[in-house]
Amino acid sequence: MSESRIFLSLPKLSGEEQKYIQNALNDNWITSGGPNVDDFEKDLEEYLDEDVSIAALNSGTSAIHLALILLGVKSGDEVICQSMTFSASANPILYQGAIPIFVDSESETWNICPENLETAIKDRISKGKKPKAIITVHLYGMPYKIDEVHAVADKFEIPIVEDSAEALGSSYKGKKCGTFGDFGIFSFNGNKIITTSSGGVLISHSKKSKDKAIFYATQSKDKAVHYQHSEIGYNYRMSNVCAGIGRGQMKILNENLKIKKENHNFYCNAFKDTEGITVFRNLNKDYDSNYWLTTILTEPTSANSRDILLEIFENANIETRPLWKPMHLQPLFREFPYYGNGISEDLFERGLCMPSGSSLTDYEKSRIKVVIDKL
Ligand SMILES: *Cc1c(COP(=O)(O)O)cnc(C)c1O
Numbered sequence: 491m492s493e494s495r496i497f498l499s500l501p502k503l504s505g506e507e508q509k510y511i512q513n514a515l516n517d518n519w520i521t522s523g524g525p526n527v528d529d530f531e532k533d534l535e536e537y538l539d540e541d542v543s544i545a546a547l548n549s550g551t552s553a554i555h556l557a558l559i560l561l562g563v564k565s566g567d568e569v570i571c572q573s574m575t576f577s578a579s580a581n582p583i584l585y586q587g588a589i590p591i592f593v594d595s596e597s598e599t600w601n602i603c604p605e606n607l608e609t610a611i612k613d614r615i616s617k618g619k620k621p622k623a624i625i626t627v628h629l630y631g632m633p634y635k636i637d638e639v640h641a642v643a644d645k646f647e648i649p650i651v652e653d654s655a656e657a658l659g660s661s662y663k664g665k666k667c668g669t670f671g672d673f674g675i676f677s678f679n680g681n682k683i684i685t686t687s688s689g690g691v692l693i694s695h696s697k698k699s700k701d702k703a704i705f706y707a708t709q710s711k712d713k714a715v716h717y718q719h720s721e722i723g724y725n726y727r728m729s730n731v732c733a734g735i736g737r738g739q740m741k742i743l744n745e746n747l748k749i750k751k752e753n754h755n756f757y758c759n760a761f762k763d764t765e766g767i768t769v770f771r772n773l774n775k776d777y778d779s780n781y782w783l784t785t786i787l788t789e790p791t792s793a794n795s796r797d798i799l800l801e802i803f804e805n806a807n808i809e810t811r812p813l814w815k816p817m818h819l820q821p822l823f824r825e826f827p828y829y830g831n832g833i834s835e836d837l838f839e840r841g842l843c844m845p846s847g848s849s850l851t852d853y854e855k856s857r858i859k860v861v862i863d864k865l
Pocket residue numbers: 548549550551552575576578579627653655656676677678679688689690
């Protein structure tokens with residue numbers, strides 16, 4: 491194969507990362523916590539422009555885990571989770587020995603369906619247990635139906651953990667994703683909107699929650715000169731070197747977001763006349779997706795079905811991927827309760843993620859366009 495591979499989502503550097511990493515090296519502050527970590531937290535708090543407190547951690551998964559701990563989720567408790575998501579949304583439920591209850595998506599934002607959510611909550615309560623928390627997700631950066639979902643959660647007084655791993659820079663009615671839930675999280679894994687190589691943050695609405703999260707993330711050390719512990723601790727804090735990368739990445743956050751939208755526009759135009767294909771987009775003006783990945787829906791019976799497209803792009807050395815496989819279909823989670831009517835299964839069968847990296851070049855786009863034009 492002569493042409494190089496076009497990947498789904500590669501990171502892009504601002505060039506300033508080096509400076510902040512060098513600061514960490516110069517200070518000999520290579521361990522977790524430190525000046526870059528404090529400043530990275532401040533950068534993000536300013537960016538979100540809401541009354542939030544941010545704790546920087548070593549992954550988005552750790553952030554979800556700590557959110558559940560802070561909400562008091564314990565062994566045997568039930569936690570509701572959007573089924574269509576990456577497994578990292580649901581795994582922390584199992585870390586706590588709790589029971590995941592999966593809820594289907596609706597077809598307009600592909601995220602947790604408010605009606606099925608209400609059905610699930612009522613049924614769990616009738617069976618004797620009120621769910622301890624709800625994990626919602628903004629899949630591919632698309633905000634979920636925030637008003638409707640939060641109305642249900644409020645009615646039953648169940649806290650929300652807002653998994654915004656893919657939604658940095660997305661907003662709903664002008665308010666940024668990550669700030670809606672009782673807790674929110676971002677991920678800075680290599681494929682996300684910005685990266686710290688590996689990392690994440692927990693977003694809370696009080697300094698007290700932030701401090702408690704950092705306490706757990708640094709091995710739950712009680713106040714004493716010797717090492718004294720009365721609670722389970724974790725090694726979850728972000729490293730000062732990684733936070734240096736994050737500080738450099740903040741310089742191009744807005745540029746990355748602009749490129750993601752340009753990528754999405756590119757696909758909207760390229761697929762305009764392709765039979766049986768629709769590009770996933772904002773439902774209405776309330777929604778502002780960051781289009782972390784541009785995704786499309788195919789018609790299973792058409793000549794351009796998902797599997798045929800996968801193969802056609804693969805033959806041109808262009809990476810595409812099916813959508814997240816719903817958790818209730820996963821061998822690990824199959825035995826747990828699920829409430830839905832097949833929307834996420836249908837999306838999984840029909841959907842495809844297109845190359846959407848912030849480092850996607852014009853030349854790569856032209857290669858993708860050539861393939862699309864032949865469909
Ligand atoms: C990436 C991702 C996570 C996990 O983030 P890590 O930083 O990789 O641990 C969680 N939820 C969703 C939806 C994600 O896409």
